[in-house]
Amino acid sequence: MxxxxxxxxxxxxxxxxxxxxxxxxxxxxxxxxxxxxxxxxxxxxxxxxxxxxxxxxxxxxxxxxxxxxxxxxxxxxxxxxxxxxxxxxxxxxxxxxxxxxxxxxxxxxxxxxxxxxxxxxxxxxxxxxxxxxxxxxxxxxxxxxxxxxxxxxxxxxxxxxxxxxxNANNYDKVMKFFRLHFASSPQDFEAIIQEIEAKRGGERAKIEELCKDFYFRNSAMENTSNGGAGMERRRETMGTREVVKGIQQIGLSSPxxxxxxxxxxxxxxxxxxxxxxxxxxxxxxxxxxxx
Missing domain, CATH: 3.40.630.30 (Gcn5-related N-acetyltransferase (GNAT))
Structure with missing residues (x-):
C-alpha cells in the first residue's frame, strides 16, 4: 500500500x-x-x-x-x-x-x-x-x-x-584416499600441498608416490590418452601439485x-x-x- x-x-x-x-x-x-x-x-x-x-x-x-x-x-x-x-x-x-x-x-x-x-x-x-x-x-x-x-x-x-x-564416480574412493593419508579437508588443495611439503626425506617421497599411484590407477583420461612408455613419461614429468589437483578432479568435481x-x-x-x-x-x- x-x-x-x-x-x-x-x-x-x-x-x-x-x-x-x-x-x-x-x-x-x-x-x-x-x-x-x-x-x-x-x-x-x-x-x-x-x-x-x-x-x-x-x-x-x-x-x-x-x-x-x-x-x-x-x-x-x-x-x-x-x-x-x-x-x-x-x-x-x-x-x-x-x-x-x-x-x-x-x-x-x-x-x-x-x-x-x-x-x-x-x-x-x-x-x-x-x-x-x-x-x-x-x-x-x-x-x-x-x-x-x-x-x-x-x-x-x-x-x-x-x-x-x-557426485563423480570416484567420489567415495577419492574421499577415502585423502582421509587415510591427510589431516586436511579433501577439498582444501593448498592445505594438502602444505602437508606434503612439511614431510621430509623418504616420508615425503613415499606420499608423493602414493598420490601418483592412486591418480594413474583411477584417472580414465590418463589411461585413455597415455599408455606404455607414454604413461611412464607422463608420470615422471608430473609435479606434486598437478597430481593432487588431478586426484581432486577425478573425485570431487561435479560438472x-x-x-x-x-x-x-x-x-x-x-x-x-x-x-x-x-x-x-x-x-x-x-x-x-x-x-
Missing part, C-alpha cells in the same frame, strides 16, 4: 543496457591459432578434446572469444538419464556397442572449451555464441559438462537443459550435464553469423536470421 506522501513512478519505455560493439561481432570457424591466442585464460589451458573443432568470435578482425567442440564420450551416466535407450544393458554385443558409438558420433558434439576475452565478458556474448555454434556445428545434439554452470547461467540462457548435479537439440535442418545454417542473430528467435526455435 502506498501512502499519500509517496509517489509510484513506472516507466514502460525505460531504456535497456546495450553494448553497441555487439553489432560488429561475428561467430565463424576458427583454427587452433585462435585458441592459442586466448587459451591461457582457460583453467584447462594446455589440453584439448579428441577431434577438436574451433570457432571464433570476431570483432574487427580480432579474436575475442574461442569455443572448442569435441567428440563426445561414448559412455556418460548423465546422458543415460536423458537418453535411457543409449544405456548399455544385458546381452550387449560388439555389434550393438559399435552401433551405439556410431550413433553418438554422428548425432552428438560436446562443448569442451570456451573462453571470452576479459574485456568482453558480461555483455551476453558467451551464451549467444554458444547457441549459434551449436547450430553451426550441424549435429542434432550438443552437450556440455561444466562446473561453472552451477554458478553462471550462460548455458541455461543458451537454451541448454541440465541434469541435476551428481553439470546439459543438452541442447538443434531445431535447424542439417546444412541450413551458414558458417558465419552475426552474434546478434541469436536475438531473432528463442534459443530452441529455428533460426530466423537471413543475411
Amino acid at each position: 502506498i501512502s499519500d506522501t509517496e509517489t509510484l513512478i513506472k516507466r514502460f519505455d525505460s531504456p535497456c543496457a546495450r553494448f553497441s560493439l555487439a553489432d560488429e561481432m561475428f561467430v565463424e570457424r576458427g583454427t587452433k591459432e585462435d585458441w592459442d591466442l586466448l587459451h591461457n585464460l582457460h583453467y584447462k589451458a594446455e589440453k584439448l578434446p579428441i577431434g577438436p573443432r574451433f570457432w571464433r568470435l570476431d570483432l574487427r578482425g580480432n579474436t575475442i572469444g574461442v569455443l572448442v567442440t569435441g567428440t563426445p564420450k561414448g559412455m556418460l551416466r548423465e546422458r543415460h538419464i536423458v537418453f535411457p535407450k543409449l544405456k548399455p544393458g544385458a546381452g550387449e554385443t560388439r555389434l550393438t556397442n559399435t552401433n551405439r558409438y556410431n550413433f553418438i558420433n554422428a548425432n552428438f558434439r560436446v562443448i569442451s572449451r570456451f573462453v571470452v576475452d576479459t574485456m568482453y565478458r558480461g555483455i551476453g556474448a558467451g551464451y549467444r555464441m554458444m547457441n549459434l555454434v551449436s547450430r553451426m556445428e550441424g549435429n542434432t545434439f550438443m552437450e556440455i559438462q561444466s562446473s561453472m554452470s552451477k554458478f553462471n547461467a550462460f548455458g541455461q540462457k543458451a537454451g541448454f537443459k541440465f541434469v541435476k548435479p551428481m 553439470m550435464y546439459g543438452i541442447w537439440k538443434c531445431p535447424d535442418p542439417k546444412g541450413s545454417v551458414p558458417d558465419k553469423l552475426p552474434l546478434l542473430a541469436f536475438d531473432t528467435q528463442k534459443p530452441g526455435e529455428r533460426l530466423k536470421w537471413h543475411g
Whole structure:
C-alpha cells in the first residue's frame, strides 16, 4: 500500500543496457591459432578434446572469444538419464556397442572449451555464441559438462537443459584416499600441498608416490590418452601439485550435464553469423536470421 506522501513512478519505455560493439561481432570457424591466442585464460589451458573443432568470435578482425567442440564420450551416466535407450544393458554385443558409438558420433558434439576475452565478458556474448555454434556445428545434439554452470547461467540462457548435479564416480574412493593419508579437508588443495611439503626425506617421497599411484590407477583420461612408455613419461614429468589437483578432479568435481537439440535442418545454417542473430528467435526455435 502506498501512502499519500509517496509517489509510484513506472516507466514502460525505460531504456535497456546495450553494448553497441555487439553489432560488429561475428561467430565463424576458427583454427587452433585462435585458441592459442586466448587459451591461457582457460583453467584447462594446455589440453584439448579428441577431434577438436574451433570457432571464433570476431570483432574487427580480432579474436575475442574461442569455443572448442569435441567428440563426445561414448559412455556418460548423465546422458543415460536423458537418453535411457543409449544405456548399455544385458546381452550387449560388439555389434550393438559399435552401433551405439556410431550413433553418438554422428548425432552428438560436446562443448569442451570456451573462453571470452576479459574485456568482453558480461555483455551476453558467451551464451549467444554458444547457441549459434551449436547450430553451426550441424549435429542434432550438443552437450556440455561444466562446473561453472552451477554458478553462471550462460548455458541455461543458451537454451541448454541440465541434469541435476551428481557426485563423480570416484567420489567415495577419492574421499577415502585423502582421509587415510591427510589431516586436511579433501577439498582444501593448498592445505594438502602444505602437508606434503612439511614431510621430509623418504616420508615425503613415499606420499608423493602414493598420490601418483592412486591418480594413474583411477584417472580414465590418463589411461585413455597415455599408455606404455607414454604413461611412464607422463608420470615422471608430473609435479606434486598437478597430481593432487588431478586426484581432486577425478573425485570431487561435479560438472553439470546439459543438452541442447538443434531445431535447424542439417546444412541450413551458414558458417558465419552475426552474434546478434541469436536475438531473432528463442534459443530452441529455428533460426530466423537471413543475411
